[in-house]
Amino acid sequence: MTSHPYDALTPERVMDAVESLGYLCDARVFPLNSYENRVYQIGIEDQLPLIGKFYRPDRWSRQAIQEEHDFLAELAADDIPVVAPLQINGDSLFYSDPFSFALFPRRGGQAPELADDDDLELVGRWLGRLHQTGAGKSFIHRPHMNPTNDMAAAREQVLASDLMPEDYRSNYSALTTQLLELTEARMQTVSASSLRLHGDLHPGNLLLRDEVLYMVDFDDCVQGPAMQDIWMLLSGNEQEQRQQLLVIKEGYEMFRPFPARELPLIEVLRTLRIVRYAAWLCSRWHDPAFPVAFPWADSHRYWSEHILLLREQIAALQEDPIELPHY
Known part of the structure; x- marks a missing residue:
C-alpha cells in the first residue's frame, strides 16, 4: 500500500x-x-x-x-x-x-433540534445574517458553484475510478447523462444569487451551546446560490419540507429577502451532493483512513443503492419544484 x-x-x-x-x-x-x-x-x-x-x-x-x-x-x-x-x-x-x-x-455543544420550530427559526435568522455578510464581496480563490459543471466533473471522477464495480458502469453513465440534461434544463429556469456561503450546512455543522447556535466547519465555503445553505436543513415529505421552509423564511427575512426564486434548485443541489459524495469516495480511496472508515464503498450493495438514488433524483427533477404559498 x-x-x-x-x-x-x-x-x-x-x-x-x-x-x-x-x-x-x-x-x-x-x-x-x-x-x-x-x-x-x-x-x-x-x-x-x-x-x-x-x-x-x-x-x-x-x-x-x-x-x-x-x-x-x-x-x-x-x-x-x-x-x-x-x-x-x-x-x-x-x-x-x-x-x-x-x-x-474549543467549542462544545449539541446539534439543534430542527423539528423544533424555535430552533429552526433561529437557524433561519443566523443564515440571513450570514448571507447578508456573504453578499458584501465575492470569493476570488474559493470555488464558484456551477451545478452542471460540478456534476459533470464528479461523474468523470467516478467513471475514471475502479471503485465502482464494472457491471454498474454503463447504467451509471446513462443515468448521470440524463441527470446532467435535467439539471441544465432546471438551471435555465432559475435566476440564482451568487454570494459567499457556508457551503455544507447540514445539522452536524450546527452546535447549540448555552442558548447560542454556532455554525462550524467552513472548510467547504463557496460562492453560490443562497439555497445551498438552506436545503440540507430540510427533511421529510414535501408538506413537511414546505412547513420547514416557512419557518426558516420567517427568521431569514428579519435580515434579507428569502430566496424563494431558488426553490427549484433544491433537487438540483440534492442530486449534485449525491453524485459528488460518490466521487469523493473514489478520489480519496488512496487515503488509508477511507477503506477503514467506508469499507462498503467498493461493494455491489453500495453502488446498487447509489444507482437507485440516481433514479429517484431523475423522477424528482421531472416533477414540479416545491413552492411556498403567497400572502
Missing part, C-alpha cells in the same frame, strides 16, 4: 507544529472525527485545550484557505456565532511541511 502524507502526522509532529507558535503542549493529543482534513484536540499547559486543523495537502491553495479564514473573521466581527481561527502575530494560517494548519478555540 502506498504511503499518504497523513501517515507522517504523528502526535509528536502535531505538538511540534503547535509549539512552534509559542504554546506548550501537555502531551494530550486526541484525534477528532474528520476525514477530509485531520483535526485534533490538543492539551495546552495551564490553558484550555485548542483544536488543531491540519489541511489535506494539495486540496486547497493557501490563498483559498486564507479566504476561508478571512470570511470567518468577517462573520465574527459582525457578531455572527462562528468559530474563527486564532490570530497569532496577525496570522491565522501556518505551515508545517507539507501541511497548512490553523488553531481554533
